[in-house]
Amino acid sequence: MAYWLFKTEPGCFSFDDLKNRPDMTEPWDGVRNFQARNFLRDTIQPGDIVLFYHSNIPEPAIVGLAEIARSGYPDTTALNPDGEHFDPKASVDKPIWYMVDVRYVEPLQKIVTLARIKQNPLLTDMPLVKRSRLSIQPVTEAEWRIILTMGGMTERVKER
DNA sequence: GCCAACGTTGGC
């Protein structure tokens, strides 16, 4: 069991959009960064927890919890020449890019803003603080517990 | 809208 932080621009795809999907599940496609790709392809497992982060808005924040419904598989949006995620170097035999399926779990009682995360000395090692551009980031168990507390969540959720 | 950070590309 591992913990992750997934970033998205809510104008593009939001936590509510995930809630409104069939089965509350959505393929997390379009990631075009090699470090993030490696996490998607090699490390992220079904059942892993996702902190769902809204970026590029006036108050960027972690807004809810999701989970991994399916481990890494080829991102076929790279093969579609009409799509915005097309990569001419990708092929069926060499997909290059991978995606996972993400399923909605529940919102935080209280969103955890980037400003509050930056104020917490226990969270300064998070990639979110140190290297904000990485769109898929590992989260330690200690960080996960702190963020859930900041988000007003109960011990029950922390033990999931 | 600005701009710093940083990942990628391509010439050499």
Added chain:
DNA sequence: GCCAACGTTGGC
């Protein structure tokens, strides 16, 4: 293999 140029991300 270096590194300058360029494009993108994302906080502010």
